[in-house]
Amino acid sequence: MAAKLTNYYEQASKEFGVMGRMKLAMLTKISSEKAAIEADSPDNVKLFEQALFQLRKAA
Amino acid sequence: MKIATKLGLLFAGMIIVFILLGVTLLVQMKAVSNGYDALLASPVHDIDSARMVQVNFKKEVQEWKDTLLRGYNSKDLATYGKQFHEQEATVREGAVALAGTVQDGEAHKLLTQFIAADDAMSAKYQHAYEVFVAGGADFKSADALVRGQDRAPTDLFDKVVARLDARVQSTITAQQLSVRRNQALALGISGGLLLLLGALGIMTVRSIVKRLAELHAVSERLARADVAGLSIDISGKDEIGEFGESMKGVHAAIEELLQIAEAPAKAAA
Numbered sequence: 401m402a403a404k405l406t407n408y409y410e411q412a413s414k415e416f417g418v419m420g421r422m423k424l425a426m427l428t429k430i431s432s433e434k435a436a437i438e439a440d441s442p443d444n445v446k447l448f449e450q451a452l453f454q455l456r457k458a459a
Numbered sequence: 460m461k462i463a464t465k466l467g468l469l470f471a472g473m474i475i476v477f478i479l480l481g482v483t484l485l486v487q488m489k490a491v492s493n494g495y496d497a498l499l500a501s502p503v504h505d506i507d508s509a510r511m512v513q514v515n516f517k518k519e520v521q522e523w524k525d526t527l528l529r530g531y532n533s534k535d536l537a538t539y540g541k542q543f544h545e546q547e548a549t550v551r552e553g554a555v556a557l558a559g560t561v562q563d564g565e566a567h568k569l570l571t572q573f574i575a576a577d578d579a580m581s582a583k584y585q586h587a588y589e590v591f592v593a594g595g596a597d598f599k600s601a602d603a604l605v606r607g608q609d610r611a612p613t614d615l616f617d618k619v620v621a622r623l624d625a626r627v628q629s630t631i632t633a634q635q636l637s638v639r640r641n642q643a644l645a646l647g648i649s650g651g652l653l654l655l656l657g658a659l660g661i662m663t664v665r666s667i668v669k670r671l672a673e674l675h676a677v678s679e680r681l682a683r684a685d686v687a688g689l690s691i692d693i694s695g696k697d698e699i700g701e702f703g704e705s706m707k708g709v710h711a712a713i714e715e716l717l718q719i720a721e722a723p724a725k726a727a728a
Contacts, residue, residue, distance in 0.1 A: 418719055422712045429707040431714035 405435035408448040412455060420455055427451035462697045465663050472659070476652045483645050490641060494634045502630045505561050506623040512553035513616055516577075519546035520609050523584060531596035540588065547581055554616075566622045573615040580608050670699045677706050686713050 409432040412420035425431045428451045430438060438444055522543035529535035554577065558570040583605050591601035670693055677691050691710055693703025 421719065422715050425711035425715035426708040429704070429711045431711045431718065433714065433718055434711070 402435055402438045402440045402444070404440040404445055405430070405438055405448055406432065408452055409435060412452060416455055416459065423455055424448070424451050427454060460697060462667060462699065465667075465697070469656070469660055469663060472656050476649075476656055479652065480649045483649065487641050487645055491634075491638050494637060498627075498630050498634055501562055502623065502627045505557065505563075505566070506620070506627050508553065508557045508560075509616075509620045509623050512550055512557060513620055515546055515550045515553060516609075516613065516616060519543060519550050520613075522546050523605075526588070527591065527598040527602055530591060530598070536592070536596070543584075543588075547584070551577060551581075557619075561623070563622060563626050566619055566626070569615055569619045569622060573612055573619060576612040576615055580605075580612055583608050667699065670695065670703075674699060674702060674706070677703075677710075681706065681709055681713060684713055684717065686710055686717065 409421060409424060412424040416423070421432065428435075428447050430444075430447075435448075522539055526536065526539040526543050529539060551574070554570060554574050558567055558574065561567050561570060587601040587604035590604060591597060594600055673693050677689070677693070680686065680689055689710060691703055691707045693706070694700055695703070
């Protein structure tokens with residue numbers, strides 16, 4: 401289970417709503433459904449970190 | 460590699476191939492021209508000189524016969540005697556000059572033999588001329604002294620001409636063979652390069668068109684929001700690959716949107 405990746409989606413939803421989830425999916429190219437089954441690999445974590453950082457920067 | 464770079468390289472490759480073809484043709488033309496120049500400079504020049512000597516030798520014998528035939532007249536004797544000696548000198552000069560320039564060993568050997576035979580014949584002709592003059596135009600005695608003496612030099616020089624003529628023919632044949640070989644080589648190289656370039660061009664275009672078709676199919680499904688089971692596998696580091704990567708983002712966003720839209724229904728169930 402990818403608890404960390406799912407957590408990023410929850411974070412994006414909390415901070416930016418539906419648009420945040422969509423943008424996170426667009427930036428990471430991984431939807432929340434797929435994020436739930438993806439591994440919390442260092443590469444994936446880094447990818448989501450950067451995407452969330454971009455969202456926050458653009459807000 | 461970017462599509463623009465690929466197409467640019469292909470175009471540059473075509474230009475290089477055509478430049479190489481042009482240079483190859485120029486080099487080949489120069490080689491053919493040099494070959495024929497060499498042919499004209501030596502074998503053709505030699506056979507030309509040899510035929511001149513051959514004709515002059517026949518003129519020399521003719522002048523001798525005119526001297527015997529008309530030498531009873533002192534004026535004719537002076538005229539034909541002079542012409543005979545002039546032709547004699549011309550033949551010797553021509554033969555010696557030819558022996559100095561001819562490159563064929565066998566022809567040179569035959570020419571040396573001819574010059575020796577001609578010298579011997581000249582001495583005999585001179586003696587016969589003196590007998591003819593001293594004997595009051597006694598052509599029978601003079602003719603008896605040199606009868607058949609021109610046959611050996613004539614035969615020798617005929618052999619020189621035949622030898623040089625054969626050399627010209629063999630040089631022309633070798634030159635024609637060389638031209639044909641060069642033509643085949645140039646055709647092979649240029650054809651091979653064009654085929655290689657053509658194959659590379661076809662491969663590049665096919666790769667671009669195939670991946671564009673895949674991209675088109677993906678965009679069609681995304682346009683219909685038909686993302687179930689959709690897998691975007693358009694790799695590459697060119698514009699199409701980058702576009703494919705962007706499509707993956709769009710795909711994920713549409714999936715996310717559909718999940719959000721379907722969430723209330725799933726929760727109610």
